[in-house]
Amino acid sequence: MVGGGQGAYIGNIHRISSRLDGAWQLVAGAFDVDAERGRAFALTQGIDPDRSYGDYKEMVAAELAREDRIDAVAICTPNFTHYPIARAFIEAGFDVICEKPITATLEDAVALEELTRESGRFVGVTYTYSGYPMVHEARKRVADGEIGRVRTVQVEYPLEWMATAIEHQGSAQASWRTDPKKNGRGGSIGDIGTHAYHLAGFVTGLKLKSLTADLSTFVEGRALDDNAHVMLRYxxxxxxxxxxSQVALGNSNGVRLRVFGEKGSLSWFQEQPNELVLASLDGRTLIIKRGAEELSEDAKVRTRTPPGHPEGYLEAFANLYAGFAEAILARQSGRDPGPIGQNLPTAYDGLKGVAFVDAVVDSHEDANQPWLTPLAV
Amino acid sequence: MVGGGQGAYIGNIHRISSRLDGAWQLVAGAFDVDAERGRAFALTQGIDPDRSYGDYKEMVAAELAREDRIDAVAICTPNFTHYPIARAFIEAGFDVICEKPITATLEDAVALEELTRESGRFVGVTYTYSGYPMVHEARKRVADGEIGRVRTVQVEYPLEWMATAIEHQGSAQASWRTDPKKNGRGGSIGDIGTHAYHLAGFVTGLKLKSLTADLSTFVEGRALDDNAHVMLRYxxxxxxxxxxSQVALGNSNGVRLRVFGEKGSLSWFQEQPNELVLASLDGRTLIIKRGAEELSEDAKVRTRTPPGHPEGYLEAFANLYAGFAEAILARQSGRDPGPIGQNLPTAYDGLKGVAFVDAVVDSHEDANQPWLTPLAV
Amino acid sequence: MVGGGQGAYIGNIHRISSRLDGAWQLVAGAFDVDAERGRAFALTQGIDPDRSYGDYKEMVAAELAREDRIDAVAICTPNFTHYPIARAFIEAGFDVICEKPITATLEDAVALEELTRESGRFVGVTYTYSGYPMVHEARKRVADGEIGRVRTVQVEYPLEWMATAIEHQGSAQASWRTDPKKNGRGGSIGDIGTHAYHLAGFVTGLKLKSLTADLSTFVEGRALDDNAHVMLRYxxxxxxxxxxSQVALGNSNGVRLRVFGEKGSLSWFQEQPNELVLASLDGRTLIIKRGAEELSEDAKVRTRTPPGHPEGYLEAFANLYAGFAEAILARQSGRDPGPIGQNLPTAYDGLKGVAFVDAVVDSHEDANQPWLTPLAV
Amino acid sequence: MVGGGQGAYIGNIHRISSRLDGAWQLVAGAFDVDAERGRAFALTQGIDPDRSYGDYKEMVAAELAREDRIDAVAICTPNFTHYPIARAFIEAGFDVICEKPITATLEDAVALEELTRESGRFVGVTYTYSGYPMVHEARKRVADGEIGRVRTVQVEYPLEWMATAIEHQGSAQASWRTDPKKNGRGGSIGDIGTHAYHLAGFVTGLKLKSLTADLSTFVEGRALDDNAHVMLRYxxxxxxxxxxSQVALGNSNGVRLRVFGEKGSLSWFQEQPNELVLASLDGRTLIIKRGAEELSEDAKVRTRTPPGHPEGYLEAFANLYAGFAEAILARQSGRDPGPIGQNLPTAYDGLKGVAFVDAVVDSHEDANQPWLTPLAV
Structure with a gap:
């Protein structure tokens, strides 16, 4: 792991998730820009001090030299450092698991996606919400035509925690998210809007044609948008x-997707992730539960407990890690991956996310409010 | 009442609602374009046959000639006939209660609003959702600053019943709603989008500055939009x-409003209308119930039963009727209306609704996707 | 109407409900024990002063003497007066609509039920919750075998408003409900437990075999139970x-019924009355909406608006009034009543309710905690 | 670990949960009554073959002989074997984590609890629901007097999966649960009723005084109850x-607790475990979210992610494991355990559970329906 040291939020999530199913072991890392602090942290994680590195370059070199080298690296650093780190590991022949967004700039994203393709390395990107079993169930049902041709998609990702200027009150998390150099051109649209965009595309299988957007910054002094409205044409x-939105009071982590087709609709709400709500032309509303007999294999391989035993965010994240393991193992043994190693978010999804943010900001900044097509869709 | 005869949906709602609180009595009407059928219907309603008229012109003349003439007329005919009928009654000195939209064209709306102002007559427009007590409670709390300055408004009105081409399968209700001559230029945006627009403006007190819109027609052969996306700047x-949307399967009548301010947020969902959900900076979510002690007078005068005894659509509609009665009585006796006679939807709200639809359609039809300002806001 | 004057809660509910569908007209009444105050109140209701009476005896005599006499009387007085008033009207040949409980004592209930049977008069008892369309739908589905043989019933009626000793703080409503002389032997079990018992029996069609009960009085100084637990064997x-319970904070009017059968289950919650939740052996949960196409005639005749337009308590109450009208008209014209005039709560249901309360209190008071069978089931 | 081999449900849950926070490592086991199958399974778990044992006796002896012996054993075998296995480990000086119920008979439970006390060993019992952070929050708030003196407790644990005779259709899980020799005297009351009983006692701190119960067996041929109704006096x-209930169709794992006090109430529903619903005398309903600032330390130490990122069953189970680790470490180092090592379910809770089931069955079987006091409360 690179990054994710003491006090890091997402690094801890990666660690718990990778451990949950027993498929991964954390054996090496460069956890902190402060090498000393990084080493101290490594000790708390039971890492062999020989494999606790001062920075990622040292890590690449040293691991490459070992027989028992790591299988893959998880990159949990700030956005703008993803690209150089990922490149170094890929060029050394390692597989990569990268936090989203894959890079802070479109240029980097294009380059990284190209490098990935050419190198044949596996690059997974942690679009968490595509780890949920009921999201896979939704995807499968749309693909199987259960709701007919899709007509409209309503997707939202409102958050409340940045409703005041906490970036000036000591919140490191808010601080880098409001800094264009570290976060990229998008504020809420880059941090969470991309999750929503990925989720909608993942479930519907639709390709974006164009978008037009209206961004706002409600908290004074903030350099990036904290609220984004986007109209989409697929x-x-x-x-x-x-x-x-990062200022939508009352929303802890309100990812919500609703897909309306000619024959039915599907709704999924991340704060109640064990249910999928189906409606059809007959006027009935059906609640389908994670763990139910009727679910697809795609959903079943991503669940550990029977219906009624809530699984949540960590299990979804663990499903991505289990999938990455399966994808890598399958490639290593030259076989097709099983269902948990399929439909994973990879470098191209990462690129699409960055291209989406770029087009949103471009559309907003143009006085003519144009419909724009992202570079990759 | 004009219109609303045998088989009419909204006419029946007007009748039940006007009767509910005992403030109105239905004593005369021209219920049907087929005079014979109208008279037969009048009998079923216990109307004196002398006051069952062949058409609205006959009704205006005959009622004007009576000492015990009607206090006001309720217009429940198709949209494109609202204007001439309303004008005839207003010019004869009657007060008017008119179904929404107030007219089918912007031209008529402007004229009717002007006539109303000049005549001094009361013209109420039945924007039903502003009859709900918890909507008034929301309005009051926003006005009192409870959630601080408003930042963003999410409002939606999805319906499912027109998801297939029922206008070709004998549905009279769907037939006129998809006919530009009868419904006006807007499809879903005219029929229900205006409700959403009115509701958002009613609760927030915000004035629209501009909008840009994307309309779609998903059911083949339909002449008007059945799905509308609009971005708003206040x-x-x-x-x-x-x-x-008229094609959002799973939504019976899904009016939902969420208002996010600097200090809190308010959510109201029409299918659970007895609750108002408040969130604030402290991370708590609060459910406030219709009938609770802490509610404003505005909410209390619009409720008849204690908390937990659900009141719904008919009671909301009845609140409009009770309000119209109070407004008219207050004017007649030269006093200020009590709280139930305040904050009522009137001719100017009707005009704003028609102007909104016009701007939405204009924005959509213009290839440059401009931000437009409606004629009246 | 007898009782239900100025400030009365339930009298007003009866008036609104009887008016809602236009089938009843309030033309006479003895509204108050204070004759003067009763007459003043009658004026506010538009009652002919000639038909505003000092007490029920005067009313019986005077109405009997008129050609245009009332069709039926609604009794909205305190429980212990129901019997003498009902008897007077029945003996004079009038039909009766009586608030529940039908009487305050079992003796009176037995006598009134017998008198009703012998007289051939119609005596309706307002068990409100059996007026809801989705309760009728549930009843029909159980009767049709949709959930198979019933195994267990969970029914509850928690309220919060009497959680403190408001009977000593000026609440007239709480005062008579905690007075054994006025309310009968049961506190919460008599006031609301009977509603729950009736609802369970109504939907399942099951006959009670025996019960054992544990009553509590949590508010100090209260003479009757304010919380009741009862185990039932059908x-x-x-x-x-x-x-x-009358002390269950957080519950406005929490009537909830869940019926579990061999093949499925049905749940209905009064604070969300427009939905019926069905579960079946296949693990799916289905939400069925009031107004849906698939509903039974029993439900459809008890609804006025399409799905998504909430109907509630007043509409349910109005359904009872519409049903009473139909039952009386059908008898007058010697025909079978239509569906709205069927499955109505009548005198025998009233008797069952009082007998249930009696058995509950007997079981509780006996140190041996016996399983008892009510006098009428 | 003893038991929990190939195909075992609860063994897998123990493994995931112990791994989740990195505090435990699975290093030895006797996973199966079939020693061969057990060894094969051990390999899949990365266990050193030297530490994969044929049975628990062999395991006790061999581990005792090692320097790097296990810290504690997790017992995941059928109920009736818990006692001899636990005794063997305790007598050898090991700490124990035991699935619930702690034993199949009251006699064994008494003996095991006594042995635990005398040995000074730590014996944790996995009453899962007391691992949830919001359950700890509820416990703390009741203890702090936030809802005042408790009046009534409504607790339920309905399940649906045994609604048909699946024990005769190849379900091993259902088979031992319906076999009195393996499950003990209680059916649903023993398997899940004890969870409900423990949860109610845990949150309220109340001590049971007596109970009276009514058991049913709805699925033909079943030897134990599959539905239990119990009235409690604290x-x-x-x-x-x-x-x-094991036959309540529609309920996946419907653990629900509602506690009503003099000043407020608390509700928690296991299928939405990240919320705690509070009501108070002011008529407001408050939703408190896991992860919120205002939560107690007790809740905070049992949570890993911010509000809105659902945590569920596995995290709750992991909280028990984290607590057991802390309790054992604290004892080893002679210090008081931190908050996560407090309020844990231990041998005495296990005994209380078994005593409860015994009293329930006794009460039911006695024709006089007596109020009985369990042997330990």
Whole structure:
């Protein structure tokens, strides 16, 4: 692991998730820009001090030299450092698991995606919400035509924790998220809007044709948007509305997706992730539960307990890690991955996310409010 | 009452609602374009046959000639006939209660609003959702600053019943709603989007500055939009997203409003209308119930039963009727209306609704996707 | 109407409900024990002063003498006066609509039920919750075998408003409810437990075999129970649990019924009355909405608006009034009543309710905690 | 670990949960009554073959002989074997984590609890629901007097999966649960009713005074109850109702607790475990979220992610494991355990559970329906 040291939020999530199913072991890391602090942290994680490194370059070199080298690296550093770190590991032949967004700039994203393709390395990107079993169930049902041709998609990701200027009150998490150099051009749209965009595309299988966007910054002095409204047009005629917000009081982590087709609709709400709500032309509303007999294999391989035993965010994240393990193992043994190693978010998804943010900001900044097509869709 | 005869949906709602609190009595009507059928219907309603008229012109003349003439007329005919009927009654000195939209064209709306102002007559427009007590409670709390300055508004009105081409399968209700001559230029945006727009403005007190819109028609052969996405900019910097749809399977009558301010947020969902959900900076979510002690007078005068005894659509509609009665009585006796006679939807709200639809359609039809300001806001 | 004057809660509910569908007209009444105050109140209701009476005896005599006499009387007085008033009207040949409980004592209930049977008069008892369309839908589905043989019933009626000693703080409503002379032997079990018991029996069609009960009085100084736990055994082997409480903070009017059968289950919650939740052996949960196409005639005749337009308590109460009207008209014209005039709560249901309360109190008071069978089931 | 081999449900849960926070490592086991199958399974778990044992006796002896012996054993075998296995480990000086119920008979439970006390060993019992952070929050708030003196407790644990005779259709899980020799005297009351009983006692701190119960067996041919109704009387005057069922269609794992006090109430529903619902005398309902600032230390130490990132069953189970680790470490180092090592379910809770089931069955079997006091409360 690179980054994710003492006090890091997402690094801890990666560690718990990788451990949950027993498929990964954390054996080496460069956890902190402060090498000393990083080493101290490594000790608390039971890492062999020989494999606790001062920085990622040292780590690449040293691991490459070992027989028992790592299988893959997890990159949990600030966005703008993802690219150089990922490149170093890929060029040394390692597989990569990278926090989203894959890079802070579109240029880097294009380069990293190209490098990935050419190198043949596996690069997984942690679009968490695509780890949830009921999201896979939704994807499968749409793909199987259960709701017919999709007409409109309503997707939102509202948050409340940045409703005041906490970036000036000591919140490191808020601080880098409001800094264009570290976060990229998008504020809420980059931090969470991309999750919403990925989720909508993942479930519907639709390709974006164009978008037009309206960004706002409600907290005074903030350099990036903290609220974004986007209208979407998909290829084939479907439409969408996307809302992301960091100032929506009352929303802890309100990812919500609703997909309306010709024959039915599907709704999923991340704060109640064990249910999928289906409606159909007959006027009935059906609640389908994680763990139910009728679910697809895609959902079943991503669940550990029977219906009624809530699984949540960590299990979804663990499903990504289990999937990455399976994808890598399958490639190593030259076989097709099992269902948990399929439909994973990879470098191209990462690129699509960054391209989306770029197009949103471009559309907003243009006085003519144009419909724009992202560079990659 | 004009219109609302045998088989009419909304006419029946007007009748039940006007009767509910005992403030109105239905004593005369021209219920049907087929005079014979109208008279037969009048009999079923216990109307004196002398006051069952062949058409609205006959009704205006005959009622004007009576000492015990009607106090006001309720207009429940198709949209494009509202204007001539309303004008005839207003010019004869009667007060008017008119179904929404107030007219089918912007031209008519402007004229009717002007006539209303000049005549001094009362013209109420049945924007039903502003009849709900918890909507008034929300309005009052926003006005009192409880959630601080408003930042963003998410409002939606999805419906499912027109998800297939029922206008070709004998549904009279769907038939006129998809006919530009009868419904006006807007499809879903005219039929229900205006409700959403009115509700958002009613609760927040915000004035629209501009909008940009994307309309779709998903059911083949339909002449008007059946799905609308609108981005809103309010004066003072607040933003909004509005979605209306007639093809959103799973939504019976899903009016939902969420208002996010600097200090808190308010959510109201029409299918659970007896609750108002408040969130504040402290991370707590509070459910406030219709009938609770702490509610404002505005809410209390619009409720008949204690908390836990659900009141719904008919009671909300009845609140409008009770309000119209109070407004008219107050004017007649030269006093200020009590709280139930205040904050009522009137001709100017009707005009704003029609102007909104016009701007939405204009924005959509213009290839440049401009931000437009409605004629009246 | 007898009782239900100025400030009365339930009298007003009766008036609104009887007016809602236009089938009844309030033309006479003895509204108050204070004749003067009663007459003043009658004026506010538009009653002909000639038909505003000092007491019920005067009313019986005077109405009997009129050609245009009332069709039926609604009794909205305190429980212990129901019997003499009902008897007077029945003996004079009038039909009766009586608030529940039908009487304050079992002796009176037996006598009134017998008188009703012998007289051939219609005596309706306002067990409100059996007026809800989705309760009728539930009843129909159980009767049709949709959930198979019933195994267990969980029914509860928790309230919060009497959680403190408001009977000593000026609440007239709480005062008579805590007075054994006025309310009868049961406190919460008599006031609301009977509603729960009736609802469970109404939906399941099950006959009670025996019960054992544990009553408590949590508010100091209260003479009657304010919390009741009852275990039920039905004929045929089904079991039930019933809870009623006047001190359950957080519950406005929390009537909830859950019926579990061999093939499925049905749940209904009064604070969300437009939905019926069905579960079946396949693990799916289905939400069925009031107004849906698939509903039974029993439900459809008790609804006025399409799905998504909430109907509530007043509409349910109005359904009872519409049903009473139909039952009386049908008898007058010698025909079978239509569906709205069927499955109505009548005198025998009233008797069952009083007998249930009596058995509950007997069981509780006996140190041996016996399983007892009510006098009428 | 003893038991929990190939195909075992609860063994897998123990393994995931112990791994989640990195505090435990699985290093030895006797996983199966079939020693061969057990060894094969051990390999899949990365266990050193030297430490994969044929049975628990072999394991006790061999581990005792090692320097790097296990810290504690997790017992995941059928109920009736818990006692001899636990005794063997305790007598050899090991700490124990035991699935609930602690034993199949009251006699064994008494003996095991006594042995635990005398040995000074730590014996944790996995009453899962007391691992949830919001359950700890509820306990703390009741203890702090936030809802005042408790009046009534409504607790239920309905399940649906045994609604048909799946024990005769190849379900091993259902088979031992319906076998009195393996499960003990209680069916649903023993398997899940004890969870409900423990949860109610844990949150309220109340001590049971007496109970009376009504058991049913709805699935033909079943030897134990599959539905239980219990009325509870606590010391100090509080009352309770407890319902457990294995045949309640529609309930996946419907653990629900509601506690009503003089000043407020608390509700928690296991299928939405990240929320705690509070009501108070002011008529407001408050939703408190896991992860919120205002939560107690007790809740905070049992949570890993911010509000809105659902944690569930596995995290709750992991909290027990984290607590057991802390309790054992604290004892080893002679210090008081931190908050996560406090309020843990131990041998005495296990005994109370078994004593409760015994009293329930005794009460039911006695024709006089007596109020009985369990042997330990």
């Amino acid at each position: 290829e084939g005629g479907a439409r969408g509305l996307l809302w992301s | 004066e003072g910097g607040a933003r909004g997203l509005l979605w209306s | 004929e045929g082997g089904a079991r039930g649990l019933l809870w009623s | 010391e100090g005057g509080a009352r309770g109702l407890l319902w457990s």
